[in-house]
Amino acid sequence: MKIIIAGVGAMGSRFALMLHQANNEVLLVDGWQAHIDAIREEGLKANFNGEEVVAKIPIYHQTEVDKVDFSAELVILFTKVMQLEGMLQAMKPLIGKETKVLCLLNGIGHEDIIRNYVPLDNILLGNTMWTAGLEGPGKAKLFGNGSIDLQNLGTVGEQGAKPVIDVLNEAKLNAHYSENILSSIYKKACVNGTMNGLCTILDANMADFGETSVSEPIVNAIVSEFFAVAEAQNITLHLDEVMAQIHSCYNRETIGLHHPSMYQDLIINHRLTEIDYINGAIVRKGQEFGVPTPYCSFLTELVHAKEEIIGAK
Ligand code: NAD
DSSP states (O other): OEEEEEOOSHHHHHHHHHHHHTTOEEEEEESOHHHHHHHHHHOEEEEETTEEEEEOOOEEEGGGGGGOOOOOSEEEEOSOGGGHHHHHHHHGGGOOTTOEEEEOOSSSOHHHHHTTTSOGGGEEEEEEOOOOEEEETTEEEEOSOOOEEEEEOSSSHHHHHHHHHHHHHHTTOOEEEOSOHHHHHHHHHHHHHHHHHHHHHHTOOHHHHHTSTTHHHHHHHHHHHHHHHHHHTTOOOOHHHHHHHHHHTTOTTTTTTSOOHHHIIIIITOOOOSGGGTHHHHHHHHHHHTOOOHHHHHHHHHHHHHHHHHTOO
């Protein structure tokens, strides 16, 4: 399949490498010049489950896509959410009438942005449990396993998504069709909407936060706002499942000693966060549906204050 990865950071690099290894025709589009230069000069490199791999894949800056002649059958979006609209604008010449567009970004409400550029029948909205890291320009760190759930929110349903699911599975990306993608997106957002912002503001790993005497009431208050906003949209969530997933983050034997990705982005790398599309999205949807969201609002403001103090970009 002819595939464009639009946004080739940590996750985009993983998908690019795995789809390239499975003999798809892959093209990369990104906006970070140092990364583009490194990939052009030396290929896209990765430590892939302990093995050093390099793939020669063409890459273009998003401002030069008008020079690209490529009829993409699939575009996979992997920017950070703040970069999504700019990338979609830039990608206009490469998104044809038949091009499927897959979005696996964390956070809520991306379909509202994407549908301004892509017909609903061509949008595949999903959620992924794959992970990835970047060591620096041109070099990714890819460990472990994952999966993808995705759904078409238009009229073509599973049949329309099948060719994409087959291609993802040939690349061992473990993709499944879901009839209920908004539930899984909200479930993951509950975990990100508690662990990410709280550990970032408190400068704590997930286990240290979870073991404080006040973790439970804070988490309950935030999660209840996600649930109320989900309920207003008839999205079903199960509290026991969501809380079990949050509690599993506190386990020191597994992931509890890690700082969540928002902490890495803001505190370590001084980059802007996706808070507006996690807790901030709950605030906006809460306003739309008349649901009060004071905890999500406060946490969003705290993270923005921290971004300003640090001078995040
Ligand atoms: P990323 O920050 O690695 O890359 C996103 C974009 O930012 C890319 O265009 C990249 O080139 C650019 N970028 C990265 N580092 C930069 C730097 N130092 N300076 C300038 N530009 C830089 O993002 P990601 O981790 O690939 O995440 C993409 C989306 O997938 C996000 O919505 C994220 O929440 C979601 N996600 C990430 C993971 C993960 O494990 N990384 C897992 C699941 C979902």
